Structures are given as C-alpha cells and as structure tokens.
Amino acid sequence: MEDIHELVERSRRGDRDSFRSLVDAHLDVVFRLARRLSGNDADADDLSQEAFFRAWKAIGTFRGDATFKTWICRIVMNLHCTRYATEARRPSEVGLDAALAEGREPSGHAVAIAQELSARVRLAVDALPEKQRAALSLAAYEGMSVDEIAEVLGSRPETVKVNLWLARKRLREVLEGDLRESTK
Amino acid sequence: MTCEEIEIALAADPRSSQEGAAVREHLAGCEACREALRGFERIDAVLGQARPAGPRDRAAFLRALDERIDHAASPRRVVPFLFRVAAAAAVFAVAWLAYRGLGTDAVAVVPPAPPAPPKAADRVVTTSELCVRVRSSDAAERSAALGEIGRRSDAVSRSLLVAALQDPRLAAEAVPIAGQVRLREAIPALSRIARDPALGASAVAALASIGGREAAAVLLRHLTEGPHVGAAREALRGMGDVALVALRERVQRARPVETAPLLDAVVALRAVDCLPWVASIAERSGASQADAIAALGALGDARAVGTLVRLSKERALHGMTIDALRAMGEAGARELARRVATGRRDDRVRAIQLLGELRDEASVRALVAALADPSVRADAARALGEIGDPASAPALAACLDDPSARSAAIEALGRVADASTVPLLARLSRDPSLRRDILRILGETGAPEALPHLVRALGSRDTAAVAAEGLALLGESAIPSLIRALSAGNTAGRAREALVAISSVDLGDDPGAWQRWWRDRRSTPNLSSRPLAGPGSVTSSGVGTST
Numbered sequence: 001m002e003d004i005h006e007l008v009e010r011s012r013r014g015d016r017d018s019f020r021s022l023v024d025a026h027l028d029v030v031f032r033l034a035r036r037l038s039g040n041d042a043d044a045d046d047l048s049q050e051a052f053f054r055a056w057k058a059i060g061t062f063r064g065d066a067t068f069k070t071w072i073c074r075i076v077m078n079l080h081c082t083r084y085a086t087e088a089r090r091p092s093e094v095g096l097d098a099a100l101a102e103g104r105e106p107s108g109h110a111v112a113i114a115q116e117l118s119a120r121v122r123l124a125v126d127a128l129p130e131k132q133r134a135a136l137s138l139a140a141y142e143g144m145s146v147d148e149i150a151e152v153l154g155s156r157p158e159t160v161k162v163n164l165w166l167a168r169k170r171l172r173e174v175l176e177g178d179l180r181e182s183t184k
Numbered sequence: 185m186t187c188e189e190i191e192i193a194l195a196a197d198p199r200s201s202q203e204g205a206a207v208r209e210h211l212a213g214c215e216a217c218r219e220a221l222r223g224f225e226r227i228d229a230v231l232g233q234a235r236p237a238g239p240r241d242r243a244a245f246l247r248a249l250d251e252r253i254d255h256a257a258s259p260r261r262v263v264p265f266l267f268r269v270a271a272a273a274a275v276f277a278v279a280w281l282a283y284r285g286l287g288t289d290a291v292a293v294v295p296p297a298p299p300a301p302p303k304a305a306d307r308v309v310t311t312s313e314l315c316v317r318v319r320s321s322d323a324a325e326r327s328a329a330l331g332e333i334g335r336r337s338d339a340v341s342r343s344l345l346v347a348a349l350q351d352p353r354l355a356a357e358a359v360p361i362a363g364q365v366r367l368r369e370a371i372p373a374l375s376r377i378a379r380d381p382a383l384g385a386s387a388v389a390a391l392a393s394i395g396g397r398e399a400a401a402v403l404l405r406h407l408t409e410g411p412h413v414g415a416a417r418e419a420l421r422g423m424g425d426v427a428l429v430a431l432r433e434r435v436q437r438a439r440p441v442e443t444a445p446l447l448d449a450v451v452a453l454r455a456v457d458c459l460p461w462v463a464s465i466a467e468r469s470g471a472s473q474a475d476a477i478a479a480l481g482a483l484g485d486a487r488a489v490g491t492l493v494r495l496s497k498e499r500a501l502h503g504m505t506i507d508a509l510r511a512m513g514e515a516g517a518r519e520l521a522r523r524v525a526t527g528r529r530d531d532r533v534r535a536i537q538l539l540g541e542l543r544d545e546a547s548v549r550a551l552v553a554a555l556a557d558p559s560v561r562a563d564a565a566r567a568l569g570e571i572g573d574p575a576s577a578p579a580l581a582a583c584l585d586d587p588s589a590r591s592a593a594i595e596a597l598g599r600v601a602d603a604s605t606v607p608l609l610a611r612l613s614r615d616p617s618l619r620r621d622i623l624r625i626l627g628e629t630g631a632p633e634a635l636p637h638l639v640r641a642l643g644s645r646d647t648a649a650v651a652a653e654g655l656a657l658l659g660e661s662a663i664p665s666l667i668r669a670l671s672a673g674n675t676a677g678r679a680r681e682a683l684v685a686i687s688s689v690d691l692g693d694d695p696g697a698w699q700r701w702w703r704d705r706r707s708t709p710n711l712s713s714r715p716l717a718g719p720g721s722v723t724s725s726g727v728g729t730s731t
Contacts, residue, residue: 016253023249028238035236042425045239046397053252121230139197140231146196165195172223175230 008068011059019059023052026072029142033073036137037080039126051076066151070144073152077134124174125167132167135160185210190217194224314341318348327357334361342369349373356383363390368398375402384412392419399423400430407449417452428455435461443472451482459483463491474504481508486519488512493523493534506541517542521550524560533563540567547571552579555589562592569596577605581612594621603631610637620650627654632661639665642675652678656685663687663702670695 004025010018027048034047055062055072062071125133134153138144146164150157185193190210194217211217239245317329330348333341346369348358355377362370371394377387388406391399400423406416420427431449435458438446443465450458462483465476477495480488489509496505509516520542523535536554539547548571554564565583568576569592577600583593598621601609606629613622623641626634627650635658641651655662663686669679676693683698684690691697 016250019253020246020250023246027242027245031238032236040425040429041240042429043397045245046426048239049245049249049252052249056253121233122236125231136231140228141235161192161196165192168195168224168227169191171227171231172220175227176223 004068005064008059008062008064011056012062019056022068026069027052029069030072030076032141033076033134033137034080036125036133037076037130047076047079050079054079067148069142070148070151073138073142074154077152077154121171121175124171127174128167128170131155131159132163132170135163136167136171139164187214187217190214191220194221315344318344318354326354330354330357330361334365342367346370346373349377356386359383359386359390363393366394368394368396370394371398371402375405378402378406378412378416381411385415388412388415388419392422395423395426397426397430400427401434403427404430404434404446404449407445413445413448417449420449421453427453428457431455432457440470440472444475447472447475447479451479454483456483456485456487459485459487463488466491466495473501477501477504477508478511481511481516484512484515486512486515489516489519489523492516493520493531493538496534496538506538509538510542514546517544517547521547524550524554524564529559532560536560536563536567540570543571545571545573548573548576552576555579555583558586558588561586561589565589565592565596569599572599574600574602574604576600577608581608584612584615584618594618594625597622598625598628601625601629603629603633605629606631606633606637609634613637613641616646619647623647623650623654627651627657630658632658634658635662635665638662639669642669642678643672645674648675648678652682652685655679655682659686667695667698667702670698 004022007018007022007025011022030048030051031044034044034051035041038044038047051072054075058075062068066074125136128136131153135149138149138152139146144152146157146160149155149164150160153160155163185206187210190207193204193207211221314329314333317325318333320326320329330345333344333348345358345362345365345367348354349362349370350373351358359374359377362374371391374387374391374394378384378391380387384406388403391403400420403416403420403423404427407413407420420431431446431453432455435446435450438461447462447465449455450462459480462476462479465472466480477492480492489512492505492508492512495501496509509520517539520535520539524532524539526532532554536551539551548568551564551568551571554560555568557564561583565580568580577597580593580596580600583589586593597605597609606626609622609626609629613619613626615622619641623638626637634654638651638654638658639662641647642655644651655666663683666679666683666686669675670683670693680690680693687701689701691701
C-alpha cells in the first residue's frame with residue numbers, strides 16, 4: 001500500500017485516485033465506528049458516505065497534525081453528534097438476530113456458538129453509553145492508543161482511560177458467564 | 185497505587201500497562217487485580233472475534249461516493265472564509281437570476297439565446313443557454329432543456345433543477361427528473377409538492393428514488409398528513425431498512441393525532457422493531473387502542489402474544505385480542521402452545537382457554553399433551569371440545585377416570601364426537617357410570633352407526649329414556665328400528681316417545697299404524713321430500729293423517 005502521508009498530500013492537490021485509495025484504506029475503520037455509533041448498517045452507510053464526502057471537501061484544511069485515521073474518525077464522531085444528538089436514539093434496540101446477521105462470519109464447525117457469543121458481545125457493546133462505546137470500539141477493533149482515541153473523541157486521555165475502564169467493567173459484568181464458558 | 189487506579193491502567197491497555205513496575209508490583213500481591221486483568225483479557229479475546237465487518241457492498245459504496253464527489257467541486261484549498269461565501273453566493277446568484285430573470289432587460293447576466301441553434305446534440309450547450317431554454321414557450325424545448333439539466337451534475341444545473349421544481353409550468357416534468365438523478369437538494373421542494381393533489385404522487389415517487397434517511401423522514405410526514413398517504417406508504421415499503429429506521433425514530437416522538445396513520449405504516453412496513461411502541465398504545469385505553477391491538481395481530485410477531493394474553497382478560501377487549509391472535513396466524517398459536525407447557529398455572533390456563541377460543545386444529549397436539557397434567561386437565565379438555573377435532577376423542581376418553589376432569593371431558597367428547605368415534609363411544613357405553621352420558625353423545629353424533637347401540641339401550645330401564653332421546657336426534661333413519669321396538673313390551677313406551685319426537689304425530693302403541701304411516705310417507709313424493717319436524721316439535725297427540 002502506498003504511504004498514507006503521500007496519498008493525503010496528493011489528495012490535497014485534488015488527485016481523485018489518491019483520495020479513492022485513502023477511502024479504500026480507511027473504509028472498514030470508518031464503517032465499523034459508524035456502525036457502533038448508529039446501531040444499524042443503513043445509518044452506518046449514510047454516516048460513512050457523509051464523512052468521506054466531508055473529508056474530500058475539507059482535505060485542503062487537513063494540516064497533518066493528526067493521522068488521517070484519527071481525523072476521519074473525528075469527522076464521523078462530529079457528524080454523528082450533530083445529526084443524532086437531538087434524536088436521543090439508542091442503537092441497543094438491535095436484536096440478537098440482527099447482531100448475528102451483522103457478523104457475517106462464515107459458517108462452520110462450532111462457529112454457531114462463537115457467532116452467538118459474538119452477537120451477545122455486540123449487543124452488550126451497543127448498550128454502552130456513547131463515549132464508552134466509541135472508546136472501546138476504537139481501542140479493541142482499531143487498536144488505537146489512548147491519546148489517539150482522545151483526539152477522535154475530543155476528550156482528555158484521562159477521560160478516555162476512565163471510559164475504557166467503565167466499558168470493560170460493564171462488559172465483564174454482563175458477559176461474565178458467557179466469557180467463562182467460552183474460555184474453558 | 186490503589187486497586188482502582190491499577191484497574192483503570194489495565195483497562196486502558198491490558199498488555200502494555202503491565203510493563204510498568206508499579207503495576208507489576210501491585211499485581212504480584214493482589215489477587216483481585218489479577219482476576220480483573222484476566223477478565224479484561226477474556227473480553228478482548230471475545231471482542232476480537234466480534235469485530236464487525238465493513239460495508240456489505242464495498243464497490244457500491246465507493247461508486248456512490250465517487251458520484252457524490254463528481255457532483256461536488258474539487259477539494260477546497262485553504263481560502264479565506266469570506267471569499268468562499270462570496271463565491272458560493274455568486275454561483276447561486278447566477279443560477280437564480282438566470283432562471284428568475286424571465287427574459288427581462290434587467291438581467292444582463294443572462295446572455296440572449298443564440299439565434300436558431302443547431303440540434304442540441306451537435307454541440308455543447310452552455311448552462312446559460314439552458315437557463316433560457318428551460319423558460320421557453322415551446323414545451324418540447326423546455327422539456328429537452330430540463331432533460332439536459334438532469335444529465336448535468338454541476339452546482340448551477342442542480343440549482344436550476346431545484347428552481348424548476350418551484351415553477352408551476354415546469355414542476356410536473358422536473359419532479360421525475362429530480363428523482364431520477366437522486367437530487368438530495370430537491371427534498372424540501374419535493375416535500376412541498378407532495379401535498380399537491382395533482383403532482384403529489386409523482387413527488388412521493390421521486391422522494392422514494394432519492395432514498396436515504398432524509399427522504400424517508402419526509403415520506404413519513406406525508407403518512408400522517410396530505411392527500412397521498414397510500415402512495416407514501418408504498419414508497420416507504422420499497423425503501424427497506426432506511427424506512428424502517430426512520431419509522432422507528434418517528435414513532436418515538438409521535439403526537440397522539442399521528443398514532444393511527446403511524447400504526448398503519450408500522451403494519452404496512454411490517455416494522456416489528458416498533459412492536460414496543462404498538463404494545464404501549466394497545467395497553468393504554470384510548471381512541472387508538474383497538475387499532476393498536478389489531479396492529480399487534482397484523483404484525484404476526486410472536487413477541488406480542490404476552491401483551492395480547494394480558495389484554496384478553498379485560499372483557500371489553502377480549503374479542504379484539506382473539507381477532508388479533510387469529511390474525512397472527514401460526515406464530516400466535518405456536519407461542520400460545522409454548523405457554524401451555526411452561527410458566528405459572530394461571531398463565532397456562534389462560535393460554536389453554538385462548539387456544540380453545542382460536543379453534544386452531546394445529547394446537548390439538550399441545551392441548552392433548554396438557555391433558556397429562558391433572559392441574560390443567562379439565563381446562564385442556566374444554567379447549568379441545570371448543571376445537572372439536574374428533575382425533576382428540578381417545579385422549580379425552582382417557583381422562584374420564586379423573587373425577588375432577590370427568591364432566592369437562594364428557595362435554596368435550598360430546599363436541600368432538602362424529603361417526604368415526606362411534607366404536608370408541610360404544611365401548612365407553614358399557615361402563616354403567618358413563619352409559620347415560622355416552623348414549624346421549626351417540627345420539628348427538630347423528631351417525632347411522634350409532635343406531636344399533638341406541639336401540640339396544642332402549643331395552644334397559646336405566647337407559648331407555650336417554651336412548652329414546654338419542655334415537656330422536658338421529659331422525660328419520662331411526663324410524664324402522666323404533667317401529668320394531670314398539671312390539672317389545674319393555675321398549676314400546678320409549679320407542680313411541682321417540683317416534684312422536686321425530687314425526688310430530690302420535691299414532692299410539694300400534695306398530696301396524698306406524699308401519700302404514702311410514703309406508704305412506706315414503707310412497708308420497710311430496711311428503712317424503714319434506715323433512716320431518718324432528719324432536720322438540722311435537723304439537724299434539726293424534727295429529728296426523730293415519731285415520
């Protein structure tokens with residue numbers, strides 16, 4: 001893969017192909033975050049589209065102080081907050097069946113049980129408060145550091161740490177039995 | 185460091201935080217924190233497996249983004265804000281003035297239309313020319329210009345199309361084009377047009393083509409107001425998940441006046457996610473309660489059964505809940521059948537009663553299984569009687585030994601019995617304690633197969649009366665046997681009663697007189713085709729034609 005910094009520079013000069021490569025490289029990260037925030041594929045699709053579109057329009061203002069990944073994730077967070085903050089929506093209404101469908105893991109031996117546990121985990125994550133959900137998603141799925149997450153969420157690193165602690169503690173409480181079973 | 189500080193450090197990064205000396209030292213001496221760490225590591229392992237996938241159709245996503253960017257200008261360089269505002273205003277002003285200029289001299293920015301232009305296909309038509317052509321008095325030229333505007337993706341063309349939607353002369357043609365090019369900027373204008381009786385349906389279709397959350401939200405508004413409720417409902421039905429999500433959000437802030445149309449929409453879109461909202465309306469007495477109960481049934485989701493069972497206890501709502509459960513079809517009956525087998529006795533009895541009222545033959549197996557439980561046996565027997573499936577007769581017969589369920593089982597047998605159950609009933613009639621009831625049931629079957637058993641019972645003092653009643657219920661097919669029974673001293677009296685009940689005439693105890701009457705009746709076409717009055721309609725003795 002080409003150097004992200006180089007792709008960003010060329011995109012700033014209006015190179016559509018480079019921007020397409022940037023989108024391709026970050027699509028999964030953005031979609032996963034949007035999915036966790038919005039709670040369903042349709043909204044996640046809309047949110048990701050809008051985020052990349054805004055990124056294209058604003059890439060001239062991207063100074064490179066942050067990585068492109070944290071910058072685009074921050075756009076997703078901001079869009080989500082301005083769009084849905086007033087609507088008091090909670091993605092936790094997603095049912096187990098939908099959560100199972102979301103995974104789309106290939107079926108196979110013992111995968112059914114793993115899928116079920118994964119679906120329960122997704123539901124439990126979806127039920128977390130928004131900041132905890134976003135922090136955990138970025139840490140666990142995207143491997144971001146506390147500082148990077150703080151940049152995306154616009155929070156202090158200490159706040160992110162507490163959010164991660166509360167999120168993991170809550171998951172441990174909710175999934176205690178399931179987790180013990182799965183690791184036997 | 186305290187345990188809480190250690191936990192926070194571990195939760196922030198379960199792996200690298202262990203590298204710190206203070207954390208390592210604390211962990212070595214604290215089992216609680218070691219357990220916390222193990223818990224976090226287990227969570228991370230499972231989270232890794234539960235990592236969500238990317239978008240379902242990656243290629244479609246990238247294509248759609250490309251199209252959006254095509255519509256937009258190049259990425260903005262860092263330019264002063266005021267300059268950007270001024271530039272945007274200038275673009276809009278050019279488009280707007282060009283469109284609204286209406287050909288007056290005052291609008292110098294619109295160049296005059298070129299004289300007798302060649303065919304549009306022969307050369308590139310400028311946007312300015314399109315501004316003029318779209319206002320042409322020639323309908324064909326207007327139409328062609330609108331089509332060309334629709335094919336373009338620049339900001340001025342999009343503004344022109346939005347402006348055309350607001351012009352009564354152009355709106356009819358502009359509406360479908362806005363839909364075809366999925367022009368999101370057109371949504372507010374289309375929303376206004378959707379209220380128009382003539383163009384509304386077309387605007388609704390265009391909104392559906394544009395798709396997305398915003399269009400879905402607008403269409404949902406038109407479900408509760410305006411002349412095109414049906415079209416909006418159909419459009420939303422075609423929009424899939426987006427419409428469902430918008431509907432779910434909409435119902436959460438529905439005003440009371442919007443409840444009825446939103447219930448219709450929930451049913452039309454089969455939005456089972458809205459079930460909690462529908463259930464909350466169904467449980468509140470009010471103008472929409474009946475609609476909500478019906479909607480619970482129409483959604484066909486078994487999760488609504490609990491609410492319906494609760495509501496069925498209210499006398500005024502009972503009929504509605506039965507209708508809803510019936511509308512729910514197999515899902516409702518299956519859930520009730522599941523509730524027959526589990527839970528508190530009261531709830532099980534309620535489910536049994538409802539299955540009986542639903543008269544769903546598919547529930548027979550669950551109810552027969554419930555007969556094995558003495559605590560609900562009588563209720564299950566009654567429900568089986570309501571359903572009336574003869575196949576349940578052997579199971580009901582097996583309950584006759586239970587004194588607490590006997591009367592319910594006998595009543596149920598009476599309801600399920602038919603010709604196929606006569607051999608079973610005949611066997612049961614040998615039991616002296618059951619004989620009278622079973623003979624009555626045999627008569628109620630109306631089956632000719634029951635005749636010999638009833639005639640035989642006429643000879644017993646104990647059972648003669650009930651056998652005569654049973655024979656009377658069999659009607660004309662019993663007459664020859666009854667006339668023969670007149671000759672036997674111990675059966676004559678009851679046989680005569682039965683003959684009178686069937687024929688409505690009383691010819692006494694003389695078998696010959698009855699024989700002649702019967703022969704006459706069969707040989708007289710008018711009489712033989714006329715049904716006999718049957719039991720309970722005897723008018724007076726001696727009435728007849730035998731003399």
